[in-house]
Amino acid sequence: MNELTAGKRVRAIVIGGSAGAIDALNVIVPLLPEGFSVPLVLALHLPAASPSHVPRLLMNKSALKVKEPDDKEPMVPGHFYVAPPNYHLLLEKGGCFSLSVDNQVHYSRPSIDVLFESAADAFGDHVVGLLLSGANEDGARGLLRIKEAGGLTIVQAPETALVPVMPGAGLRVAGPTHVLSAVDIGALLASCEPVRVAK
Amino acid sequence: MNAPANNGFELSSLLDAIFKKYHYDFRQYAEASLKRRVAAALTHFGCATVSELQNQVLHQPHLFGALLEILTVQVSDLFRDPSYYKSIREKVVPYLQTYPSLKVWVAGCATGEEAYSLAILFAEEGLLSRTLIYATDINPSSLRVAEDGIYDLRRFARFSQSYLQAGGRASLSDYYTANNSSVVLDRGLRKAILFSDHSLATDTAFAEVELVSCRNVLIYFDTELQDRALGVMRDSLRRKGFLGLGQRESLRFSKHADAFLELVPEERLYQRL
Numbered sequence: 001m002n003e004l005t006a007g008k009r010v011r012a013i014v015i016g017g018s019a020g021a022i023d024a025l026n027v028i029v030p031l032l033p034e035g036f037s038v039p040l041v042l043a044l045h046l047p048a049a050s051p052s053h054v055p056r057l058l059m060n061k062s063a064l065k066v067k068e069p070d071d072k073e074p075m076v077p078g079h080f081y082v083a084p085p086n087y088h089l090l091l092e093k094g095g096c097f098s099l100s101v102d103n104q105v106h107y108s109r110p111s112i113d114v115l116f117e118s119a120a121d122a123f124g125d126h127v128v129g130l131l132l133s134g135a136n137e138d139g140a141r142g143l144l145r146i147k148e149a150g151g152l153t154i155v156q157a158p159e160t161a162l163v164p165v166m167p168g169a170g171l172r173v174a175g176p177t178h179v180l181s182a183v184d185i186g187a188l189l190a191s192c193e194p195v196r197v198a199k
Numbered sequence: 200m201n202a203p204a205n206n207g208f209e210l211s212s213l214l215d216a217i218f219k220k221y222h223y224d225f226r227q228y229a230e231a232s233l234k235r236r237v238a239a240a241l242t243h244f245g246c247a248t249v250s251e252l253q254n255q256v257l258h259q260p261h262l263f264g265a266l267l268e269i270l271t272v273q274v275s276d277l278f279r280d281p282s283y284y285k286s287i288r289e290k291v292v293p294y295l296q297t298y299p300s301l302k303v304w305v306a307g308c309a310t311g312e313e314a315y316s317l318a319i320l321f322a323e324e325g326l327l328s329r330t331l332i333y334a335t336d337i338n339p340s341s342l343r344v345a346e347d348g349i350y351d352l353r354r355f356a357r358f359s360q361s362y363l364q365a366g367g368r369a370s371l372s373d374y375y376t377a378n379n380s381s382v383v384l385d386r387g388l389r390k391a392i393l394f395s396d397h398s399l400a401t402d403t404a405f406a407e408v409e410l411v412s413c414r415n416v417l418i419y420f421d422t423e424l425q426d427r428a429l430g431v432m433r434d435s436l437r438r439k440g441f442l443g444l445g446q447r448e449s450l451r452f453s454k455h456a457d458a459f460l461e462l463v464p465e466e467r468l469y470q471r472l
């Protein structure tokens with residue numbers, strides 16, 4: 001499968017999930033090589049009022065710096081960004097993040113569709129979209145947008161996901177380029193190369 | 200949104216037209232979320248393209264109010280992020296207590312919740328009787344709601360909790376009368392607040408104040424417009440005055456960072472040098 005991504009230049013790997021997604025990430029993230037320099041950006045459904053534990057959950061697994069970005073923070077290599085609770089996280093063309101408190105999408109803020117659609121809009125085919133285990137259909141439309149923009153789209157194989165609803169919807173709606181187990185997703189992401197952004 | 204190929208210039212043409220005709224300036228709003236709201240407007244008005252939407256709002260001015268509702272985001276709560284208000288109580292109020300009279304500016308106040316939260320806090324700290332709170336926004340219907348101070352009763356269970364988490368000294372119900380389905384905030388609070396129209400994108404500083412609270416408004420601006428808005432706030436603040444931003448907003452990426460000291464970094468509370 002790596003032929004498909006050989007030389008694939010990627011600005012950002014955007015990831016969505018809800019229940020069961022952390023389990024998948026605990027498999028995927030350790031498979032990324034040391035010095036992996038494509039930024040990863042995660043929108044995960046969380047109860048609105050709870051303080052986010054995601055950064056801590058992921059921290060031990062990776063040499064990447066796990067971070068909830070502030071508004072207009074520039075996205076830089078070597079980071080695993082996580083949408084802060086109760087905000088939508090969006091990517092801007094210039095390569096920085098924006099936040100918004102617009103209405104929930106699919107009962108969620110952050111919403112995966114919002115992140116994915118903004119990534120497709122900002123970076124076109126230099127995006128990898130990854131939809132993991134989860135219990136609602138958020139992310140499927142966004143994944144389709146990434147695919148239409150020429151990006152690489154990956155869905156966790158529903159039968160390997162703790163909760164198959166989200167990847168199942170992704171599969172149906174977006175017809176993603178890859179349907180893989182967590183281990184294979186890790187290997188595929190590891191082969192992505194960063195886009196060198198001209199200053 | 201349809202016709203993605205034309206999106207870029209259709210959007211900027213729409214924003215230019217809105218600015219010229221209605222003097223609302225969205226041209227430097229953060230693009231990613233603005234695009235989503237324009238897409239929502241297309242659905243609302245049943246337009247296939249942004250040009251069609253432009254055509255409609257230019258020729259049917261009565262539609263502009265509805266468009267403004269969609270383009271601006273009116274989400275607000277009493278004591279949203281309780282720790283912010285707690286920090287104001289603990290770290291800012293002690294300074295404010297030394298002033299004989301106080302002015303506060305809540306910029307981008309939406310339906311008024313942030314201004315009322317501060318009014319309640321100031322009342323409990325014995326400051327309200329010598330404080331004038333200016334609360335401004337660009338959305339006229341929100342300003343009307345804010346002025347009335349009437350809110351849905353169902354929101355108040357949550358608000359009461361936030362009030363207590365924010366260090367409230369009594370019970371939130373001391374500050375309102377409830378009937379069947381709604382809540383009217385006390386006249387005393389309403390009298391302390393002056394609601395008015397002001398745009399951080401096009402207007403300039405209007406008063407010298409001791410505290411500016413501007414939460415979750417800058418996130419809708421691009422960095423250049425943020426700098427403009429923050430410049431207006433800086434110019435409105437007296438020396439040693441305070442600035443509070445939203446939980447995820449920061450001066451770090453602004454050219455005005457050097458004009459401020461970080462007072463409570465986690466709560467985005469700054470003090471003007």
Ligand SMILES: C[S@@+](CC[C@H](N)C(=O)[O-])C[C@H]1O[C@@H](n2cnc3c(N)ncnc32)[C@H](O)[C@@H]1O
Nearest residue numbers: 271274275307309337338398399400414415416
């Ligand atoms: C998400 S609300 C924030 C409400 C309140 N500050 C809070 O945090 O609860 C954003 C508000 O900013 C207002 N706004 C948008 N553009 C503005 C501008 N150029 N000048 C002033 N207010 C603006 C909107 O109308 C809206 O009421």
